[in-house]
Each structure stands twice: as structure tokens, then as C-alpha cells.
Amino acid sequence: MFLFSENCKRLHVIMEVDAMSKTIYDVAKKAGVSIATVSRVLNKKDNVSDETKKRVLNAIKELDYVPNMVASALMTKKMFTLSLLIPDISNPYFSEIARGVEDAANNYNYNVIVCNTDYDLKKEAIYLNLLRQKSVDGFIVSSATYNDENICNFDHKKYPLVLLGREIEGAEENKKIDIIVSNNVCGGYLATEHLIELGHRKIDLILGPKEIKVNQEREKGYRKALQDYEITVDENRIHSGEFKIKSGYSKALEILQKKDRPTAIFAGSDVIAIGVLKAARVLGFKVPGDLSVVGYDNTILAEIADPPLTTINQQMYRMGYLAAEMLIKRLRGAKRPIQRIVFDTELVVRKSSSRPR
């Protein structure tokens, strides 16, 4: 069976009528109106009479018509899709952020494309480029190292961007981009102060990669706290590795076997702290009796760890949610100044820290 679909200038040879996707022309024809009117109804413009609107809505329902957003995006440049670039979605810290981003996006009828950059600038650049081709409306980026050239060279006018949890070097650059961070200096300070106030003097610090700015900031907080309490900073007590259990484990193993071993370790993330706990267990040190441990992030891991980790809370979900919300509001054309929002961090005391023996 062959049929002609009598769309204006379109001539379809159709095998099964239902197999073809319906277009705005089919709806227009069925409702006895022009495509412009159908478009008006679809986009909820008010200048359509109730009478015709009803007819169009009926036709849409009867034909099971689904509007094609790709076609409309060709004109409007809006795909109602955000992209989220993070190092690794399987990391609880980022999956919590992602959940916040997606919830906000969903709330405004946006979708989110998630990309894992693995802290790899090249991979990030490829994603950025591919997604621009797809006319994604905006970007939330959380994978930048402190001097991320991808971001510095990015055309923020054309592609709205919110930086999440990371800053770019240079105050001027920062003034051009919306940024959401948490107060890492404060977090580093709080963790260190907590240990000092418990009576610790030999406090080692195990951070994530140096290139990631949050680590520099947490270190700053650590130094500041020691200074404020008039404890000399021992450079040999400051270490860095990766945000991985293994990394925390091996560093701690090394540290804890030195003569002048610390009575406390402040880890730059919960994951690192988990590695420290493991090393302590292997070496027969009791936590917190022989060694106090403080983590960072307050992911679900901190609750579950043995013993439950004292840690610094970051508001991942809220940061993600706000990032998406800011981005969407900017996309909607609100003339708002560039913002830089700093989320508070706070100390969460659990069982992994106590006064030294």
C-alpha cells in the first residue's frame, strides 16, 4: 500500500502509515489549521483561540504526535540540555554532585549529559569540543586543574559555563565566569584545629594531586591553623598523592613507619582517609587510640568506615543543584552579574579522632 502524505511541499512514500513519525504538517492538516498555529499551540503562545487550540490539541493526541526538538533547536539554538564534566561519576563525591545537578536540571525541564574526564585535560578538551557541536546549552565543569587552558580559552559568551568546586588561576579570569566552590581553606583549618585542640602536635597531611587547587587551599588552611596555634610547620609532614584508597594506604604505610611518626593524620579526602585506616590496621595501630584520622568531603564512605570518620562536610548535592540552577537562569537570559559563591564547610566529629595517648 502506497500513500501520499499531502504535506505542503513534502512527498512521502509510506508503507505503514503509523510507522512514520508524524510532523507538524500532519497535525496541521488533521486540525485544519496552518503549521504556524500548531507551533503556537505547542509553544503555548497565547494568541490562539480556545476553539482552535482544542482542535490542535486533539489532533496531536490522535496522531500521537511528538514534536521534534532537533528541528526546533535548529532555529532556537536551545536543546534544553546541559553537560556536566566531572573526573569520575563512580566517585561518591562526584555522584552526589551529579545528583544535585540532575535534580535541578530536571526541575527546569533540562537534561544533563555526564562526562568523565579522569582529570585529563585532553579528554576534557575533546568533550568540550564534541558537546559544542551538539549545541548543548551550557556547561558545568568540575574537572579543571588550577590552570585549565580549556576553560581559560573557552568562549563563555557563546557557551555559558559554571565552574564547580574548582577555580581558575587569576582573579581577572575568575571575574568572567560563574563559580561555585566550597571553602577549602576553612575546611583545612577546621580539620587541623580539631586535631590540635585534641592535643595533637605531630599532624601529617596527605593531600590529593598538587595540581588540583582544592589541595593547595586545604594545605593553606592546615598551615594557618598550625601557625595560629604556634606550632612549627614541618614540611616533611606534608604529602600528596592521588584521591584513591591505595594512595592513602601506601603514603600512610610509609609515614607510620618513620621514627618520628605522627599521632594524627589529616587526609585530603575520605577516600584517602579510608586508605589511612587500612594502613593503620595493617600496622596494628588503633584508631583513634594510636592514631587520629580526619577525612574530607563527608561522603557516604565516612559514615560507613571503621571507625566512622571524623571529616569535613562539603555540601555536594547543594553545590550541584545550585550550579545547574545558576546556569539555567543565565540561559534564560536573566541579566545577572557574574557570581562567585562559596559554600561553607563544617567539621563532623565521629569516632576516628580523639586525644593522643
Place this chain on the structure above:
Amino acid sequence: MFLFSENCKRLHVIMEVDAMSKTIYDVAKKAGVSIATVSRVLNKKDNVSDETKKRVLNAIKELDYVPNMVASALMTKKMFTLSLLIPDISNPYFSEIARGVEDAANNYNYNVIVCNTDYDLKKEAIYLNLLRQKSVDGFIVSSATYNDENICNFDHKKYPLVLLGREIEGAEENKKIDIIVSNNVCGGYLATEHLIELGHRKIDLILGPKEIKVNQEREKGYRKALQDYEITVDENRIHSGEFKIKSGYSKALEILQKKDRPTAIFAGSDVIAIGVLKAARVLGFKVPGDLSVVGYDNTILAEIADPPLTTINQQMYRMGYLAAEMLIKRLRGAKRPIQRIVFDTELVVRKSSSRPR
């Protein structure tokens, strides 16, 4: 300054030349060829002479031209984007799957839109509908309950779909859709058998929601193991709740205070098992001395728990990876039969299980 861009039928009023996105017309003009030729080069068709190809490539580079995939998708219907529907990305089980999906997708130059359905069929339906409008190429769905009407009524011809970790009721329905699952009956059996062989006879089962088929299957494995070892199944020992720490906690609290309390609990997920551990701690039961606990999934939580959880390993990452790969291969038009792939589960023995006192 006003300029005319001399694109064929297009007349642009341009303020800053560089501010406008370059189109295929600009490239064609600069290279002195037609847009058809540019298109051929972009799509790597072979029928272009090396000479002209070089000119076109040069023009592309000089203009910093970025092809518009939305426009091309209007013809080709390919957006090179998959969507992944899962209950909750912040759940480590699903974030591990998501990572596998995204890695495979990225490997084939696809992107993935992640959606959180919260086990809510209505929310799932809304996502499915919205994403169809966006011409997403295919779907990976992991949120279906066992009789998910959204999936049953889904037009798999038009929108390729892979079911991940869940099946649909009815063998016939299943034959129409690619499915990737792990062997939950086997997993349930292995966990139960492990406890039986340790000498346990009073083994309680705490599952997730009954509507989710995996729970029914794990229960089946549990029953089978008891029967094989000639232990009477006590219906009062089978419980169900949610896949949440709290749920496991409250159920275990209740169970452990009964007169005839179990010597072992098999939890339907690591998260539930974590709740059980917490309840045991609160009530002063030592794990594994007073109570053995076995989890399910082998997420990162199992490693980290106190004590580390004996659990059933599921290959989340590989399942996710394969799901995306299957979907993409189908999208590429390979005429392949509908597949149903079952991943093995295996017992991982850690510290939360031992013989009963």
C-alpha cells in the same frame, strides 16, 4: 560596521564577523567549492580529490569551523547520544554502572544523558517522552519494575532499547528487547549456601522492594539453597524494605530483638547490610561472632564497612559497558538477533561472616 555574508540564499547582518558561528557555507566559500563538497569532506566520503580535500580542511581550520550536529541530525536522525535511566546516580551501584556506560559510549563517540527515575514509573515516563523529542539514539533502562508499562508499551523499533539489570514479565516481551542481567538466583543461592556451610540454620533475608524483580530472584536462590540443604523455609524470616541503610537498620533492629533471632542475615544489597551492621552494633551484637551478615552487589561500601562485608559480586561496570556497546552496535545497523546476556555472580568472602557460636 555592517557586512553582508554572501552565503547563497542567506543574508546576515553581522556586527563582529568572528562573533557569528561559521557555517558550511563560509567554509565552502573560503575553499572555493560547493557545500556538498564540504559535507563530503566532513563525513569522510572518499569521492573527493586529495587536492580539494586539502583546501577544504584548510578553510575549516582557518575559520575555526565547528559543524552543527543539530542540523545534520535533522536529516540523519542521529544525535550520537544515548540516555541512561537509572533510579539514582548517587547510589554507588548505579554510579558504577553509569561509569561503564559512559566509557563505552565515549569509546564510540557517543554521549550519555543520565536520568534519575527514583523507581517512579511516572517520572520514568516523562523522561522517556522528553528524550524521544530530543531524538536520542537509544535508551538503556535500569529502573523498570517487573511489569513496567513504560517499557512494555515502548516502540523498540523506533527507539532501540537495552534493559539493564531488570527483566520484563513475560517471555514473549523479553524476546523483543536486548537484556543484560546478572544471575540473581545464583547470587541468592551462593550467599545462602555460604551461610549454611558455615553452620547457620536460622538465616533471615532482608530484601529490597518486592516489585523489583531482582529481589524475587534473590529470594528464589535463598529458598533453593535452603531446600537443597534440607532446611525448612520459615516465611517469617523473609522480609522486604527499601534499598536504604535506614531500611536495613530498622528491619534488623526488629528482627534481632525477637525471641527466635537469627544467627545470620542475608541482606539484599550492601546498603541494606550496612544498616544491619549498624543495628547489630547498637544492640551490642558482635559481627560476625553473634551475627553473620552477607551483603549483595560488592560496591565500594562492602570493602569499607566495619567489618568488611562478605557479599555477592555483581559486575556493574562490565554490565554497563556491554549495555552501551550492544546498543551502539544495534544503532549502527548490525543485523543481530535480540540478545539476553546473563552475567555471573560470585561470592566474595570478607570479615562479616563466620560460623555461629
Place this chain on the structure above:
DNA sequence: GTGAAAGCGCTAACAA
């Protein structure tokens, strides 16, 4: 090997 021209399914200016 290359170009002209007709759409893909919409939106939006302009007419009526």
C-alpha cells in the same frame, strides 16, 4: 569528482 537544489521539521517575521 563536483555542484545545484530539494528537503529534514521546525520557528518567526510579516501579511492578511
Place this chain on the structure above:
DNA sequence: TTGTTAGCGCTTTCAC
């Protein structure tokens, strides 16, 4: 309030 029509930036016949 409604319709006509010219694109949006590509792909894809069909000529040459």
C-alpha cells in the same frame, strides 16, 4: 487570530 513563507545548517539525490 491565523496563514504564508523564508530560513536554521546540514545531507543527499541527481545532473553534469
